[in-house]
Amino acid sequence: MYKVAKIIFKPRIAYSEDMPDTIDGVLAMLYKNGQISEGWSIEKHDQTYVANVVTTDDESLNPKYYNQYIVKETENFDIEIKIVCDDTMASDSCHCLKHSSYILAVEPYMSSSPVICGDCGKEIPLYKVPCLYEEKEHYSILNFQKTYQAVLDLWFDSLSDRFTKRQITDFDSRLNQRGLDIRSELELKVDKPVYYLLRNPIGGWFEFEKNNKSLKICPKCGKELTQFDGCYADKACVDCRFAFINGEEK
Ligand SMILES: [Zn+2]
Ligand SMILES: [Zn+2]
Missing domain, CATH: 3.30.70.100 (Alpha-Beta Plaits)
Structure with missing residues (x-):
């Protein structure tokens, strides 16, 4: 806690x-x-x-x-x-002794760790996560978290909607490319599968059907998504290491 x-x-x-x-x-x-x-x-x-x-x-x-x-x-x-x-306003963090997988998932308005335990679905404090690249602090991961949250904020406020929505939902956007690079580096360091939470293309109530797609296949490789083997996420592409949350599809 x-x-x-x-x-x-x-x-x-x-x-x-x-x-x-x-x-x-x-x-x-x-x-x-x-x-x-x-x-x-x-x-x-x-x-x-x-x-x-x-x-x-x-x-x-x-x-x-x-x-x-x-x-x-x-x-x-x-x-x-x-x-x-x-701290009664905060959620608990992960207390698992081992993790069979991890998820890199930036939440809106959360300053705590964006590294999630795939087994219990709770966040892993960054002092328990190895530093990336040649860093001695969690500079890259915290910097990415802040940038991602800034883009999410703009999207939620409907500012520059086409740009921000693409940055968040397109696996090939510059923002997600940066996140995927951090994901790969983290996977090298922890030697376990690390998934990247890719948010589904949801778009509010405007033209609901068109703007709220339910993903069944991986947007990158085209293979059918499978159930995520663990907590926090619902579906995954194991090959591309993407994780998805069903609740965002509806
Ligand atoms: Zn855990
Ligand atoms: Zn894939």
């Missing part, structure tokens, strides 16, 4: 004006390392700074998950973690 937590920073050195910026930088690094969600506040007290954050579970702020940047930036602080309570 997601938790509300406090990270208490006790400086080992004299106060300097750039200390709040340093702490803000540490929190940004924890976000890019998949240890906290985006959005935090920092309280200043006499001898300490207290950051209020949302983290994925009791374990996720353990320093053993720090990357080299976080280790370096926190060397002038003693850090204490206090888990305050469950």
Whole structure:
């Protein structure tokens, strides 16, 4: 379960004006390392700074998950973690010990992980996911998530409808090409099948039949879709590694 937590920073050195910026930088690094969600506040007290954050579970702020940047930036602080309570507005994350498949699926308005466990259908916090390419942080995956959500937002607002709809639903759009590249790289790193959630061409109530197609065959290879073997998605093309959600077809 997601938790509300406090990270208490006790400086080992004299106060300097750039200390709040340093702490803000540490929190940004924890976000890019998949240890906290985006959005935090920092309280200043006499001898300490207290950051209020949302983290994925009791374990996720353990320093053993720090990357080299976080280790370096926190060397002038003693850090204490206090888990305050469950975050009642958040869903639970995956606690499976092994995953037989993964799904890369960007949800609208969600800042948590876009990597889904194919077995339980819940998200896998990024601190449990290997970094891609030669990166030391989850730069590519988080950047892709933000870009995808920006295009989804424009589509939902009916702005530049033809462009945004194509970017989201056409497997060959530039946006989906970028996502599929991340999917391939993730599959190399985790050595298990990684599927890419391709949203179906839904279009609201306008010319309903024409704009709400039910996909039965893979838009890329033309083969019949099969049932997805797991949770979260309903159908899949195993060869092309696409996953689809039925509920979006109607
Ligand atoms: Zn799971
Ligand atoms: Zn296919």
